[in-house]
Amino acid sequence: xxxxxxxxxxxxxxxxxxxxxxxxxxxxxxxxxxxxxxxxxxxxxxxxxxxxxxxxxxxxxxxxxxxxxxxxxxxxxxxxxxxxxxxxxxxxxxxxxxxxxxxxxxxxxxxxxxxxxxxxxxxxxxxxxxxxxxxxxxxxxxxxxxxxxxxxxxxxxxxxxxxxxxxxxxxxxxxxxxxxxxxxxxxxxxxxxxxxxxxxxxxxxxxxxxxxxxxxxxxxxxxxxxxxxxxxxxxxxxxxxxxxxxxxxxxxxxxxxxxxxxxxxxxxxxxxxxxxxxxxxxx
Numbered sequence: 001x002x003x004x005x006x007x008x009x010x011x012x013x014x015x016x017x018x019x020x021x022x023x024x025x026x027x028x029x030x031x032x033x034x035x036x037x038x039x040x041x042x043x044x045x046x047x048x049x050x051x052x053x054x055x056x057x058x059x060x061x062x063x064x065x066x067x068x069x070x071x072x073x074x075x076x077x078x079x080x081x082x083x084x085x086x087x088x089x090x091x092x093x094x095x096x097x098x099x100x101x102x103x104x105x106x107x108x109x110x111x112x113x114x115x116x117x118x119x120x121x122x123x124x125x126x127x128x129x130x131x132x133x134x135x136x137x138x139x140x141x142x143x144x145x146x147x148x149x150x151x152x153x154x155x156x157x158x159x160x161x162x163x164x165x166x167x168x169x170x171x172x173x174x175x176x177x178x179x180x181x182x183x184x185x186x187x188x189x190x191x192x193x194x195x196x197x198x199x200x201x202x203x204x205x206x207x208x209x210x211x212x213x214x215x216x217x218x219x220x221x222x223x224x225x226x227x228x229x230x231x232x233x234x235x236x237x238x239x240x241x242x243x244x245x246x247x248x249x250x251x252x253x254x255x256x257x258x259x260x261x262x263x264x265x266x267x268x269x270x271x272x273x274x275x276x277x278x279x280x281x282x283x
Contacts, residue, residue, distance in 0.1 A: 020236070052167025055082055055083070056172045057081065059079065061173055067138070069179065069209070077138060088122075092158065095113050097111045097170070098152070111147070111148065115137055118135075120132040141209075155173040176269075179270050179271065182276060190279075194282050195253060203216060206270050220246075227261075244270045256282050
C-alpha cells in the first residue's frame with residue numbers, strides 16, 4: 001500500500017502547518033527546511049533525539065557515498081529508510097541538518113529539506129513496516145549559500161501515524177557533504193635532458209559555496225605522481241604541501257618520457273581530485 005496523505009501541491013513545510021503544528025519555527029536559514037524540521041521537534045521535553053512510537057531504521061543516504069558539490073552543482077540525493085509503526089504511517093518527512101540541538105533554530109547551523117513528501121510503501125508480508133524513499137534536490141548555489149558548512153550532516157526523520165501521533169528521530173544516520181576540489185599541474189622544461197631537474201607547479205582550489213567561486217586551499221598534503229609513457233598507472237614520487245592560495249611547487253629528476261600530475265585525497269570536508277597529467281619529453 002502506497003501512502004501519500006498530503007497532496008503533491010503541498011510541500012513538506014506547508015503540509016506540516018496544515019496539520020496544525022506549532023508556528024514557532026517559521027523563520028529558517030533555507031525557507032521551509034528549518035521551519036519544517038522545527039515543527040516536529042517543538043515539544044515539551046527537550047533536547048530529545050527521538051520521540052514517539054514510530055521507529056526509523058536502515059537509512060542509507062546517497063547510496064552510502066559522500067555528497068560532493070561544486071559552486072553550481074545541482075544534485076538529486078536519494079535517501080531510503082524503513083518506518084515501522086503498529087498504528088500505520090500516514091506521512092513522513094526527511095531533513096538533512098547540521099547543529100547541536102534540532103529543537104532550536106539557534107542551534108541549527110544548516111538545514112536541507114525535500115521538495116515533496118517521501119514515498120512510503122507498506123510491506124506485503126509485514127504489517128506496519130514501510131519502505132520509504134526521500135529525494136533531496138540540492139542546488140549548491142542557493143541551498144548551501146550561508147547555510148551550513150562542509151562536513152558531517154545528520155538525517156532527521158519524522159512522521160505521523162494514522163491517529164496523527166507524531167514521532168521523530170533527529171540522528172537516524174549521517175553523511176558528509178563536501179566541497180569539490182580542483183588541481184592543476186605544469187611540468188617544465190619541455191623537452192628536457194635525462195637526469196636534469198623538472199619543476200612541477202600547480203594549485204589546489206576548492207568550492208566556496210558562499211562566494212560562488214573556487215578559492216585556494218592551503219596547508220594540504222598533495223602527491224606528486226608520475227606515469228611513464230605507455231603505462232596506465234601513476235606512481236607516487238613525493239608529498240608536497242600547498243602554500244599560500246593553494247600554490248604548489250616541487251622538483252624531480254627526469255628519467256623517461258611521461259606524465260606528471262598532482263593528486264589530492266579526500267578529507268572530511270573536501271572531495272578528492274587529480275590534475276590532468278602534463279607530458280614531458282625526455283631526450
